[in-house]
Amino acid sequence: MDTLPLPEPIAAYFAAEHNPEALARCFSAQAVMRDDGHTYTGVNAITAFMAEASARYSATSVPFAMELDDGIQLVRANVSGNFPGSPIVLNYRFRVEGGLIASLEISA
Structure with a gap:
């Protein structure tokens, strides 16, 4: 698999x-x-949310497409786990600055 x-x-x-x-x-x-309708600011808030979500849903994301749109990297991924509607395709909109993720928006 590529x-x-x-x-x-x-x-x-x-x-x-x-x-x-x-x-x-x-x-x-x-x-x-x-x-999921919430905004998390700063590394501590983001990682706390992600740790809780990981423990709750055990989701696995497999990216399958990427495109650049006005400086935003849009990645589409198949996501499966212990949540209603699994599996689902989610959109991840990344803005990268200085080699780090400056913003991320996740949506269906």
Whole structure:
């Protein structure tokens, strides 16, 4: 199976989805993440949310498409886990600055 080539901070994000310490290294200090109608600001808030979501849903994300749109890396991924509607395709909109994720918006 071929792996979708992704820019380093985005590849690291998907590789770290169940490892909060590794996940924290993917984001800038003031990063903003939007998911499921909530906004999380800063590495600590983002990693706390992701650790809780990982424990609750045991979701696995498999990116399958990427495009660049006005400076935003849009990655589409198949996501499966212990949540209603699994599996689902989610859109991840990454803005990368200085080799780190500055913002991320996740939507269906």
